Amino acid sequence: MGVPAPRAAERARAGRTLRLGRGVSLRVEGRGLAVCAGLLLVLALGVAVSLSTGDYPVPVPDVVRTLLGRGERAQEFIVLGLRLPRVVTGLLVGLALGVAGAVFQLVTRNPLGSPDVIGFTSGAVTGALVVLLVLGGGGERTAVGALVGGGVTALVVYLLAHRGGVQGYRLILVGIGLTAVLQAVNSYLLTRARVEEAQQAQLWITGSLNGRGWEQAAPLGLGLAVLLPLTLLAGRSLAVLDLGDDAARALGVHVGRTRLVVLVTATAMTALAAMAAGPVAFVALAAPQVARRLTGSVGPGLVAAGLTGSLLVLVSDFAAQRLFAPTQLPVGVLTGAVGGVYLAWLLVTQWRRGRG
Numbered sequence: 053m054g055v056p057a058p059r060a061a062e063r064a065r066a067g068r069t070l071r072l073g074r075g076v077s078l079r080v081e082g083r084g085l086a087v088c089a090g091l092l093l094v095l096a097l098g099v100a101v102s103l104s105t106g107d108y109p110v111p112v113p114d115v116v117r118t119l120l121g122r123g124e125r126a127q128e129f130i131v132l133g134l135r136l137p138r139v140v141t142g143l144l145v146g147l148a149l150g151v152a153g154a155v156f157q158l159v160t161r162n163p164l165g166s167p168d169v170i171g172f173t174s175g176a177v178t179g180a181l182v183v184l185l186v187l188g189g190g191g192e193r194t195a196v197g198a199l200v201g202g203g204v205t206a207l208v209v210y211l212l213a214h215r216g217g218v219q220g221y222r223l224i225l226v227g228i229g230l231t232a233v234l235q236a237v238n239s240y241l242l243t244r245a246r247v248e249e250a251q252q253a254q255l256w257i258t259g260s261l262n263g264r265g266w267e268q269a270a271p272l273g274l275g276l277a278v279l280l281p282l283t284l285l286a287g288r289s290l291a292v293l294d295l296g297d298d299a300a301r302a303l304g305v306h307v308g309r310t311r312l313v314v315l316v317t318a319t320a321m322t323a324l325a326a327m328a329a330g331p332v333a334f335v336a337l338a339a340p341q342v343a344r345r346l347t348g349s350v351g352p353g354l355v356a357a358g359l360t361g362s363l364l365v366l367v368s369d370f371a372a373q374r375l376f377a378p379t380q381l382p383v384g385v386l387t388g389a390v391g392g393v394y395l396a397w398l399l400v401t402q403w404r405r406g407r408g
Contacts, residue, residue, distance in 0.1 A: 084347040084356060091359040095143070098366045103135050105374070141264040142369050142383065143362045144272045145329045146339070148321040150361020151283060151354050153336030154343070155318035158290050159311055160223055163398055166337040167202075167322040168391075170227030173333075174234035175205025176326035177257055181238055184253050185245045194256065195268075195327040202323030205230065210315065259332035259384025261369050268328040275324045280358075283317045286310060287354055332384050334391020335361050341398070364390070 103115045108130050110118070117123045118131045149167070156165045167173045179201015183189040189197070213226040238257075242250050289310045322336065339361035340353070347356050368386035375381070 084349055084353065087343075087346045088356055088359060091356065091363060095359065095363055095366065098363065098370070099139055099143075102139050102366065102370050103131050105370075106130070106135065107378075137265045137269050138261050138369070139366070141269040141272065141328055142261050142365045144269060144276060145261075145325045145332055146335055146362035146365030147280075147358040148272065148276055148325040148361075149332065149335040149365075150339035150343070150358040151280065152318040152321040152325075153338075153361070154340035154354050154357035155283060155290070155314045156336070157340050159315060160221070162221070162224055163341055164337070165224055166340075167319075168331075168333060168337055169231070170224060171209055171231035171234060172202050172206050172227075172319055172322050173326065173331040174231045174238065176202035176323055177238055177331055178234050178241075179204070180256060180326075180330075181241045181253055184256070185241050185249055192267075198326045198330075199323045202319060202326060205234070206315070206319040210312075255382060256330045258382040259330040259387070260382035261329055261365075262380055262382065264329060272324050272328040276321065279317045279321050279324075283314060283321075284354055286314050286317075290314060290354075330382075330384065332365065333388040334394065335364055335387055338391050338394045339364055341394075 100112050100115060104110045104112050108126075110127055110131060114123060114127055115131055118127045119136075123131065153166045156167060156170060157163055159165065160170075176198040179197040179199070180194045181197075182201070183197030184194050187193070187197075209223065209227050209230055212230075213223045242253060245253065289305050292305045325332065340357040342364075343353050343356035343360040346360070347353050349356075364387065365383060368390065369383040372381040372383050372386045
């Protein structure tokens with residue numbers, strides 16, 4: 053009588069495999085595919101509403117004609133020059149944070165494993181503040197500072213957590229400790245700055261899409277064009293890692309190398325998102341969990357997590373612009389509020405499950 057396979061292993065192998073020829077195959081899960089299609093549809097509707105709504109309303113049919121190059125000059129300026137870059141930046145930021153959050157949670161095997169908790173976001177803030185408040189830079193230099201700060205923080209966390217391999221709980225504990233240190237440094241930098249500089253820095257720290265243009269969207273898009281395929285190629289190995297290191301090694305997966313590769317790509321995506329819009333809070337934490345509940349999957353679900361992140365940022369930015377119009381709130385205010393409620397619910401759920 054055979055030993056029944058673990059439930060996680062059964063679900064990880066669920067789905068259909070499409071043979072594309074020449075040794076290439078594609079694993080497709082019906083529910084996951086349907087969820088992704090639904091998310092794409094909702095995103096398309098959300099983009100249409102965002103591009104058509106504002107101080108200068110543009111009907112949706114006119115938005116479509118403008119996107120096809122047949123709109124009036126005034127509509128082209130409003131839709132293509134002002135609204136579309138902001139929408140595209142928000143979609144890409146949400147995509148990057150959703151995928152990065154899913155990777156971190158899979159590597160740590162913990163729903164709290166996200167760049168916000170582990171400290172990479174705080175490192176990006178520190179790098180930006182050093183450039184903005186100490187070196188007197190701005191604009192592109194601040195973005196580069198965020199990229200460098202996030203990367204250096206990730207390296208420090210990885211080195212401190214590495215002892216015979218990187219364990220998930222150790223990565224989270226080291227990240228939480230380093231986050232506390234970095235937040236103290238950030239607070240010190242803000243208190244030593246002039247009032248005008250501190251206000252400008254605080255706006256960036258909150259995470260905002262206000263005034264974002266193609267100069268922010270283009271580098272983020274190019275970066276994701278390189279990083280996303282690398283991360284998706286590792287998706288099969290990530291699904292095996294979710295079964296545990298011993299099971300992954302038994303199935304032929306190089307655990308250390310796979311974990312290092314996906315951590316590098318996820319860290320780079322997080323830093324690029326912060327470079328484009330600042331540290332938009334809680335998207336990387338909430339989006340993967342919401343996507344998992346929608347798809348019912350225990351695997352990576354990277355595409356669904358990325359689309360969920362894009363939708364979360366798009367809806368939050370739309371609400372940030374309209375709730376207190378004509379005042380526009382930073383998108384990070386809305387995502388922080390939603391994420392805070394979600395985090396409280398997650399902690400209560402985990403506590404009850406532990407008590408049960």
